[in-house]
Amino acid sequence: MENKLSHTEENYLKAIFKITERAEKVASTNKIAEQVQTSAASVTDMLKKLNDKSLINYEKYKGATLTPDGIRLATQLVRKHRLWEVFLYDKLKFPWEQIHDIAEELEHINSDDLINRLDNFLGNPRFDPHGDPIPTSEGKFMLRNQSTLDSVPIHSKVILVGVSHHSSEFLTYLNSINVKLGTKFKITGKNSYDNSLTVESNGTQLLITHEVSKNLLVKPG
Amino acid sequence: MENKLSHTEENYLKAIFKITERAEKVASTNKIAEQVQTSAASVTDMLKKLNDKSLINYEKYKGATLTPDGIRLATQLVRKHRLWEVFLYDKLKFPWEQIHDIAEELEHINSDDLINRLDNFLGNPRFDPHGDPIPTSEGKFMLRNQSTLDSVPIHSKVILVGVSHHSSEFLTYLNSINVKLGTKFKITGKNSYDNSLTVESNGTQLLITHEVSKNLLVKPG
DNA sequence: TAGTTTTTTTAGATGTATCTAAAAAGCTGA
DNA sequence: TCAGCTTTTTAGATACATCTAAAAAAACTA
Numbered sequence: 001m002e003n004k005l006s007h008t009e010e011n012y013l014k015a016i017f018k019i020t021e022r023a024e025k026v027a028s029t030n031k032i033a034e035q036v037q038t039s040a041a042s043v044t045d046m047l048k049k050l051n052d053k054s055l056i057n058y059e060k061y062k063g064a065t066l067t068p069d070g071i072r073l074a075t076q077l078v079r080k081h082r083l084w085e086v087f088l089y090d091k092l093k094f095p096w097e098q099i100h101d102i103a104e105e106l107e108h109i110n111s112d113d114l115i116n117r118l119d120n121f122l123g124n125p126r127f128d129p130h131g132d133p134i135p136t137s138e139g140k141f142m143l144r145n146q147s148t149l150d151s152v153p154i155h156s157k158v159i160l161v162g163v164s165h166h167s168s169e170f171l172t173y174l175n176s177i178n179v180k181l182g183t184k185f186k187i188t189g190k191n192s193y194d195n196s197l198t199v200e201s202n203g204t205q206l207l208i209t210h211e212v213s214k215n216l217l218v219k220p221g
Numbered sequence: 222m223e224n225k226l227s228h229t230e231e232n233y234l235k236a237i238f239k240i241t242e243r244a245e246k247v248a249s250t251n252k253i254a255e256q257v258q259t260s261a262a263s264v265t266d267m268l269k270k271l272n273d274k275s276l277i278n279y280e281k282y283k284g285a286t287l288t289p290d291g292i293r294l295a296t297q298l299v300r301k302h303r304l305w306e307v308f309l310y311d312k313l314k315f316p317w318e319q320i321h322d323i324a325e326e327l328e329h330i331n332s333d334d335l336i337n338r339l340d341n342f343l344g345n346p347r348f349d350p351h352g353d354p355i356p357t358s359e360g361k362f363m364l365r366n367q368s369t370l371d372s373v374p375i376h377s378k379v380i381l382v383g384v385s386h387h388s389s390e391f392l393t394y395l396n397s398i399n400v401k402l403g404t405k406f407k408i409t410g411k412n413s414y415d416n417s418l419t420v421e422s423n424g425t426q427l428l429i430t431h432e433v434s435k436n437l438l439v440k441p442g
Numbered sequence: 443t444a445g446t447t448t449t450t451t452t453a454g455a456t457g458t459a460t461c462t463a464a465a466a467a468g469c470t471g472a
Numbered sequence: 473t474c475a476g477c478t479t480t481t482t483a484g485a486t487a488c489a490t491c492t493a494a495a496a497a498a499a500c501t502a
Contacts, residue, residue: 006458006459008458008459008460038459038460038461039460039461039462041460041461041462041463042459042460042461045458045459045460046459049458060467061466061467061468
């Protein structure tokens, strides 16, 4: 845990964190390969290496989980990524669909002093421009009671507080229908045959497909 | 010139720029090795590679100079480095002796949009916290009529506008004698046997060695 | 200019991150 | 359960950046 990690190693840790954070208990070789956009063979090599460094628990054919050290490092990477996103969005006025890729690079810069000063400079934000919580320097996440738009009952009134995909395509689509964090929705209809929704927002009616609604995080409002 | 360069390649370009910017017409293998802290053999390998990419002119045993493309890239790196230094100093309130090393990492992030937005965010500064000029996005440098403190006549009054070494040791020493950009000096004495100076600054007398005075850039004031 | 010293290059390794192709292990369903 | 499919690993290459040791070229200097 004393040695600095390469960018590549850091990206693998983040990928395993991301995979095991949601549904899966362990991150399989193929899932990781997909996440870091490489071959399964390369992943196997890296898993051995990270296992030797005690950052993951890995056994042949059984996938990987993060060790406490691995979790700590991955959480700090997430903290850095999200704080840089706030900087790019709030200070440099980048549109939200462009911040992810630049933050991917900035997050690899290693200086605790830098990131803590940045945190203060930004006013210690607790959520990033996609609505994701920013871990504290101790690794604690702020939790929020939120649900996905596809799971709230008809006639509910909700506020968009986050998006669970950060791709430029998805966010650009949301821009085009004038949906952003803070946008209020009232569910006016549910179509059970394709799970699409009709909602009222900004005084207009919108059709939201299931593919979109399951990636919109909302709270009652 | 279309391919992205590795951090290492960029560091070599910067090193050659730095060497040929001052005295030397060409950058020798050994000078470069010293600058990037590696062996002469490694430098030879890299010079061949950069020559193949048309970023430098290199002939065996004859050292290297930058091509126009190489100059353009090196200048953009200098621009990025110095703008990040302004950010770290002005916005994050880092002391000036700590900003160089972090900017070394930040300068490798590639996004013209990022750096131009940063420039605007910082108010389009023309000099960095060490007093070095920041190139414009077109690669133009602001020049200033300045001289080194060791070369001004006795009884002159001058203002410190730059330092030509950025090492943490040197800058920490200047902090300790309460010298910073903008500090005014009056030369009260010159000791010809060791070229040290006595100066009046902030109402107190200081002894400045030749080693220090030749790295202080001043303008009349 | 011829010998000596310095500088630079070549040759041959090492370690990291990657790949493809093929083998091995694991899973699944008739 | 075992044949076939999927997943994962191994084996063997490639490319990059680096090193040390030794050879070659260039630069001094007496």
